[in-house]
Amino acid sequence: MPERPDASPGPGSPRGRRRYVTDPLLGTLAELQTIQPYNALKSYLCPGCNQEIRARTGHLVVVPLNHPDERRHWHKACYSRASRHGVVGR
Numbered sequence: 001m002p003e004r005p006d007a008s009p010g011p012g013s014p015r016g017r018r019r020y021v022t023d024p025l026l027g028t029l030a031e032l033q034t035i036q037p038y039n040a041l042k043s044y045l046c047p048g049c050n051q052e053i054r055a056r057t058g059h060l061v062v063v064p065l066n067h068p069d070e071r072r073h074w075h076k077a078c079y080s081r082a083s084r085h086g087v088v089g090r
Ligand SMILES: [Zn+2]
Pocket: 046, 047, 048, 049, 050, 051, 074, 075, 078
């Protein structure tokens, strides 16, 4: 049986790819997850604009590492604005 070059998981492995960011609301370390449209089965409230993220819309989820219950769903545009400028008018 030939060796499979992709058998060993390495740092470049596409599986388990994670991005860590600072949560714009809590200011703590959080994991950023990208939700694809086909995985967005429910609608959510975006904390950046207080508007609904409709089902079947690709968006982002921010999961604080120390407070996983405080996960928030964001529009991509709202998240990038909040992560750059902070959240105002909460
Ligand atoms: Zn939004």
